[in-house]
Amino acid sequence: MSEHQQTLIEFMRQQADKLAVQTLQHIGLTFISLFIAVLIGLPLGILIARKKQLSGSVLGVAGILQTIPSIALLGFMIPILGIGPKPAIVALLLYALLPIIRNTYTGITGVDASVKEAATAMGMNNWQILFKVELPLAMPVILAGIRTATVINVGVATLASYIAAGGLGEFIFGGISLNNTNMILAGAIPAALLAVIFDFLLSRVQKLNFKKIKAGTYAMPVLLVVLSSLYFIPNAYGGKLTAGFTPEFMGRQDGNLGLESKYGLKIHTIVISDAVMYKAAYEKQLDVISGYSTDGRLKAYGLVVLDDDKGIFPPYYAAPIIREDALRKFPELEKTLNLLSGKINDSVMTDLNYRTDYLHQSPERVAKDFLTQHNLWKPARGQSNAGIVRVGSKIFGEQYILANMYSMLIKGYTNYDVSTKTGLGGTKICFDALTNDQIDFYPEYTGTGLLAILQASPETINKVTQNKDSTYNYVQQEFKNRYQIKWLKPIGFNNAYALMMREQQAKSLNIKTISNLKRYLNSK
Amino acid sequence: MIKVDKVSKQFNKVKAVDAISFEVQEQENLILLGTSGCGKTTTLKMINRLIEPTSGNIFINGKNVTSQQPENLRREIGYVLQNNGLFPHYTVAENIAIVPQLLKWDKKKTEKRTAELMEKLHLGADYLNAYPNELSGGQQQRIGLARALVSDPPVLLMDEPFGALDNVTRANIHKEFKALDELTRKTIIMVTHDVQEAFELGNRICLMDKGKIVQSGTPADLLFNPANEFVESFLKDQRLHLEFKAIKITDLWDLLPDKQKQSNGNSLSADIDLWTALENFRYAKSETLTISKSENEIKTIDFEQLMSAFNRYKNKQGA
Structure with missing residues (x-):
């Protein structure tokens, strides 16, 4: 409580090294992809300006690529290109293609027909017309396209951290998961500045008069190559085993920080999103990952949890947390939500997660099957005059299943109507939505409450993480005092952080605990 | 060509x-x-x-x-x-x-x-x-x-x-x-x-x-x-x-009276078209124009003579 609140400047100063590396990586990623996109997009634009019958299909395909959600596109890349910079660059370049192709096409077809006719009539051949007439006259429009592509790329490059390509996204997404505003801003402000600066510089290039553009055209590729090479400066890949940790895990005491301080574990680490982490481990892109012990993909991808023999991962018992005023507003709610309490243990939860994550059953179906099996399911009463309960969930399968179960229970046992706001990206977003009266409750984990929301001091953490009840009691008390938010009864399972490896590799290297892993890494 | x-x-x-x-x-x-x-x-x-x-x-x-x-x-x-x-x-x-x-x-x-x-x-x-x-x-x-x-x-x-x-x-x-x-x-x-x-x-x-x-x-x-x-x-x-514009003085040459007065200035070439000749009446501010077809063939005409030659030429074309 009495801890000094760190300012943004302090944070940035303290993390200056990381910030510099991430910024360089960010610029590098942006411009490598931009450079390749220009190399591909410019000739394509010229081609479709010449052969107009191709323009529809080429622009169509580029347009479709543009509409694929960036995170999905990154996901598609992993089976083909693995993780790291390669898939990130390809994804970024696909996004940059459309504005470049379209503006090249528009620029060239927009050149005054009489100027082109004059050029032809004077005896210029096609190449001379292209380089002396069409490209110089289309240059301002083409540059506008490159400018758009640059700004898009600076933005999308933040997502590259999801697949271990680095960049300022590491801070942004780490900060969102850790409820650390300074960390978010330390990533977001430089990213925004980069976009503004590049946009401004390119707007200046665009406004140069026709003469100077000639020099500018030669300078552009050189500049692009220089900026692209920035990515490789901080790169230091290598090591025996490669670990992939989520941005959240990287910054947590019960995560990488604890691994380093308590176990002295030093492993070559890259930052990656949990959406793709399991698959990357399965595909041998990664050897060690930070997962959740009830994750269904554990079972799906043949991974084993390493024993936490020094106890750095506190218990993460799940329970719905609800604002006290919502409890007053919906008096029947607490009783209804507690119906689920004690019903789901670790292995049940892992199985339910397996069904959604791997068998791709809908969370709704999984929830209904479970409730029916346990004689909890009742058809919806269909009366909706007693108010609407807003259910939130974070953006992973387990939370979707729980949110579905809760909404079915509420509909079956009370007269309240339900609206679900699922897929809130991260603890901070979910918790802010709760405190700001955007949702009424969502399932939270005791460990997350302790570390990410309360940000308890190391002494407190040591004291209350001895067993699951002391953790629960502590967060329950603190949430009540600080936020007027009530922790209902735990659901039963413990979704703790865990280190995982492929079962086969763990066996062959004889690694069962985190201490084993450390010993293996230290042996030469 | x-x-x-x-x-x-x-x-x-x-x-x-x-x-x-x-x-x-x-x-x-x-x-x-x-x-x-x-x-x-x-x-x-x-x-x-x-x-x-x-x-x-x-x-x-x-x-x-x-x-x-x-x-x-x-x-x-x-x-x-x-x-x-x-x-x-x-x-x-x-x-x-x-x-x-x-x-x-x-x-x-x-x-x-x-x-x-x-x-x-x-x-x-x-x-x-x-x-x-x-x-x-x-x-x-x-x-x-x-x-x-x-x-x-x-x-x-x-x-x-x-x-x-x-x-x-x-x-x-x-x-x-x-x-x-x-x-x-x-x-x-x-x-x-x-x-x-x-x-x-x-x-x-x-x-x-x-x-x-x-x-x-x-x-x-x-x-x-x-x-x-x-x-x-x-x-x-x-x-x-x-x-x-289409008719040149040379076209009308034979229809013009064969009179020759002492010219008051430079003579015009007979290659000019009728339009130009008419403009010359306006700008030269004289009653007559002196036109030469070659060194020996020089005619001095006034506006009415020119017009009547033009009308006769047209009648001939139409016939």
Whole structure:
């Protein structure tokens, strides 16, 4: 409580090294992809300006690529290109293609027909017309396209951290998961500045008069190559085993920080999103990952949890947390939500997660099957005059299943109507939505409450993480005092952080605990 | 010099040009006249292969144009467009130097030739470093002409060259055009929809309609021996003006009284057209004009004598 609140400047100063590396990586990623996109997009634009019958299909395909959600596109890349910079660059370049192709096409077809006719009539051949007439006259429009592509790329490059390509996204997404505003801003402000600066510089290039553009055209590729090479400066890949940790895990005491301080574990680490982490481990892109012990993909991808023999991962018992005023507003709610309490243990939860994550059953179906099996399911009463309960969930399968179960229970046992706001990206977003009266409750984990929301001091953490009840009691008390938010009864399972490896590799290297892993890494 | 032989051009199902044939003599100025859509521009563009004919042949100096590399063919043919087609990102000097560059002239030669043309076209040397958008429409058109003339090609194709200019500017540029020595030694094919312009600048006119040549001949032929009603109605609106332009004093020579007074000043050449003679009455502020056909043949006439000769000439044509 009495801890000094760190300012943004302090944070940035303290993390200056990381910030510099991430910024360089960010610029590098942006411009490598931009450079390749220009190399591909410019000739394509010229081609479709010449052969107009191709323009529809080429622009169509580029347009479709543009509409694929960036995170999905990154996901598609992993089976083909693995993780790291390669898939990130390809994804970024696909996004940059459309504005470049379209503006090249528009620029060239927009050149005054009489100027082109004059050029032809004077005896210029096609190449001379292209380089002396069409490209110089289309240059301002083409540059506008490159400018758009640059700004898009600076933005999308933040997502590259999801697949271990680095960049300022590491801070942004780490900060969102850790409820650390300074960390978010330390990533977001430089990213925004980069976009503004590049946009401004390119707007200046665009406004140069026709003469100077000639020099500018030669300078552009050189500049692009220089900026692209920035990515490789901080790169230091290598090591025996490669670990992939989520941005959240990287910054947590019960995560990488604890691994380093308590176990002295030093492993070559890259930052990656949990959406793709399991698959990357399965595909041998990664050897060690930070997962959740009830994750269904554990079972799906043949991974084993390493024993936490020094106890750095506190218990993460799940329970719905609800604002006290919502409890007053919906008096029947607490009783209804507690119906689920004690019903789901670790292995049940892992199985339910397996069904959604791997068998791709809908969370709704999984929830209904479970409730029916346990004689909890009742058809919806269909009366909706007693108010609407807003259910939130974070953006992973387990939370979707729980949110579905809760909404079915509420509909079956009370007269309240339900609206679900699922897929809130991260603890901070979910918790802010709760405190700001955007949702009424969502399932939270005791460990997350302790570390990410309360940000308890190391002494407190040591004291209350001895067993699951002391953790629960502590967060329950603190949430009540600080936020007027009530922790209902735990659901039963413990979704703790865990280190995982492929079962086969763990066996062959004889690694069962985190201490084993450390010993293996230290042996030469 | 130029021979167009049964040339047709079909765009999809539309016959834009329908088996037309004509010849242009060396140093002749042939006008392709007609309303928009009559096929005159298409015809012109087939000569330098901006458009390839569907059938028929075009010969320049006996050589079939299709037997030559189009780029090489075009470098030998000057081309002037209605919207001048100057490169907006090139200065005046660079615009004029485009063809010399393609022909790999050395810099000195290009500069000298450019300076020469700028002077002939009454453009100051300080315009050389200006960009086209800094010039007036008339100046732009002159630069367009200079660009077409710079390599002194024997043939000049002009597509509505003065179409975008206002009347005053156009009248001035017509005068310069006729006075320019560079142009008198060229074979010129010019497209226009402007009857007056055709009569003013053309030695011969091909009047076109719906892809065919309706009549071809001198301005006077068209006026006084129209092939059909179309020709007649096409010229009807400005008939009197055209007649004044089409008839030269030499045409009227025998009809003029054989009187000779002492001339009060210089005599005019009988090569001028009637319009110019009439203008001279207005500006000279004298009752009579002295006109000489050759050294021995000099006539002094007044306005009424001229008019009566004109009327008698017309009656003779009509008969």
